[in-house]
Amino acid sequence: MIRVENLSKSFGPKLAVNNISFQVERGEVLGFLGPNGAGKSTTMRMVTGFIPPSGGKLSVGGFDIVEKPIEAKRLIGYLPENAPSYADMTVSGFLHFTAEIRGLRGDAKKRAVNRVVEMCFLENVLHQSVETLSKGYRHRTCFAQSIIHDPDVLILDEPTDGLDPNQKHEVRTLIRRMGEKKAIIFSTHILEEVEAVCSRAIIIDRGQIVANGTPQELKQRSDLAGAVSLRVNGVPTDVIKQKISVLPLSKKITILKESPQKVSLRVFPKPGSADGELARNLAELSMKENWHIEELHTEEGRIDEVFRSITMPDTVRKEESK
Amino acid sequence: MSAWGNIRTIAKREMGGYFASPVAYVFIVIFLLLAGFFTFMAGGFFERQEASLNAFFTWHPWLYLFLVPAVGMRLWSEERRLGTMELLLTMPITTWQAIVGKFLASWLFLILALVLTFPVIITVNYLGNPDNGVIFCAYIGSLLMAGSYLAISCMTSALTRNQVVSFIISVVICLFLILCGYPPVTNLLLRLESPRLVETVAAFSVMTHFEGFQKGVLDSRDIIFFLSIIGFSLFTTGVIIRGNRAG
Missing domain, CATH: 3.30.70.3100 (Alpha-Beta Plaits)
Structure with missing residues (x-):
């Protein structure tokens, strides 16, 4: 569903994403790992068509994101970082707006809104304005927006950020369940999440892919594996x-x-x-x-150890020599 | 889905945004109060002893100078501040649909405020026999002028995530468009420079083009002037937004 070939992005002289390639098929949940500023969000913004790539090819469901942006965007549901939403709207108003802009009308719109309200547990806050909500609810409202049109492709930038442990668990369960029928990319800082949810994980550092494999394979790269x-x-x-x-x-x-x-x-x-x-x-x-x-x-080996040894090799080496 | 459907959805949301907060009501009340003050106190509506709304319309360029940027300043800067721009522009719509939708919503809002000044028409018709065609024509000019100011504010609000900065820049641009045709300024220029230059500069002024409407003349050149300011500003908005995204 998602094909990324030699994708690059530079902001002025700074190369944020450097020549990365990967694919995600239906039924896959791809975890995006990497330190802050590694290029995760930039890559996701390019996949969703928010920022144009500086080089390389990018297609979603066979539609090139630069040449056929509308067709590609129609297939995508997107939860941006920090889960933005219109502060002065009510949850219900916001969801109806996003359903409408996704082309849903009348009965289909009503059904879609009801479905995501139920999935994301938003019944209690339906008529509150977004600015009065707690962070967890705000997050779920934006998440609900991303799945309102039941998209084939779901891009989630830190979907569990700022949620409490119960809510995190719910969101993970939701992602895993939806991952059976959709192609999902999600980024996270929480490494156990990768093991719990992903069928494959990519580690990005300084704009490049430094590891790509199933969580199991990644764990085996750990020095600890087998000890x-x-x-x-x-x-x-x-x-x-x-x-x-x-x-x-x-x-x-x-x-x-x-x-x-x-x-x-x-x-x-x-x-x-x-x-x-x-x-x-x-x-x-x-x-x-x-x-x-x-x-x-x-x-079995630990992903956080692999992550550390890949993304900050200098420090780890120093520690070992001590 | 059709382009028009997308524009309408965006405009509807934007319009809802005005009325969800007290901003809309505060704006309308202040607009009507100021319009009334300028017409009856500063403009000397009764002292003029004539059945026309000149006292009302003369002040519009100045009234809009501060009020229209106040309406337009949040259009894009708010989207950038909240991060909703990322949401909006990853929806299956084009950037110009979003721009036009937002612009139309706030223009409609200004038109609504303008429509609410209808008591002056009733007053002048009660007191005398004005030429209602002239009044209608001046209203058209007034709303075109409001649209031009608004498009300029729309452009400046795309420049920054700070509403105050956006407000100030658009006031400055609008002020320039007024002053280059304002009689005291043109008279000063006349003394210094050739009349030809003054004419060229004055041709860029909203004052010069609004005058015709106030006299009841629907000149296509005036209409085209305002429409081209709107078109140019909205086009520039698109360019600025594309620049923002490209980084």
Whole structure:
């Protein structure tokens, strides 16, 4: 549905988006990650046709956004950053306006408004003006606007920003459900959201795509992926370290926490070892030695760690060398 | 959907925006009070002893100078400040549909305010036998002039997200359009320069072109003058908005 080829955007001498390409098909939820100012919003603004690209090709549903903007925009629902809406209008007035400008009339308009009001839980504030609403309601009002015409393509710029944990959960559920039939792009700073909602994630840094894959694939790029965490009760640390370090698969051992009674440590496997192999070896070892194991599990890797190591390599390297 | 449908939807929303806040009522009341004050006190409507609304219309260029930019200043600057411009321009409409829709809504609003001055027509008809054709003609001129000022305010409001800045710039431009045809200024210029230059400068003034309407003359040149100010300003608005988006 969305095709982006070699897209670039410069503001004066500053290159905000540098030659990025990606595609999103129906049934996909693409997460956009990146530090502030990486070019996420700029990319989304280009996809929605708000700002013209400086270079590259961009089409939505087969319509080029520059040559056939109206046809392309008709397919898109857009929630801009900070969820703007007309402060002096009522929620109901605002939704009727957006439905009308989307070409809905009469009964279809009424049905569309009722549907999004129900989906976004806006019944209670329907006749309040937008400026009197709390941030969460304002956000949902703008979100309701973006899905009022049941678009095939949904572009959401930080859809959960400023919501409380319950509302965040509702919005995520909504996105995941809609993602089954639509092509969705959404940006976020909350990394667990990516795992909860996305079928694919792209990390953008300084205007370029630095990683592109399923959340699972991204997690495996983490140094942590495959390491085994272990907590043992009543055995001296030195003994544990010595016994584990002679295991053929163990590469490195780090102590996480140490008290007179217990020790928590993490064992990193040698590259190329099979999934779960190290954990099995450790379990066998502790049975043989009669250690009292309180915890043993293989780490899946963490997206926030991957994110940090990709988007700020200098700092991470410095920390490691310490 | 048709272009006209989009324009109407936008105009309807804009119009609703005026009446949702006290702005519209405050504006109409102030406009009517000032129009009344200028006509009867400053303009000496009764002292003139003539059955015409000259005392009423003479003041319109000056009255509009401050009131029309006050109506137009929020048109685009508000959209930019709230961020709704991003919403509006990613809807399946063209930029000029949005511009025309917003402009028409505020023009209609000004026309409504102008229509509410109807008691002066009743008054002058009660007191004497005025030429109602002349009055009608002057009303047409007045609303064209209001439209020109409004289009200029529309243009300046696209320049900035600050309404005050937009207001001041449009007052300055409108003031220029008045002064270059204002008799005290043209007389001064006449003493300094050739009459030809003065004529050229005065041709750009709303004063010169509004005069004809006040006399009851519907000159196509005057109509074209006002319409071309509107057209030019709205076109420039489009250029400015496109510039904003391109960054």
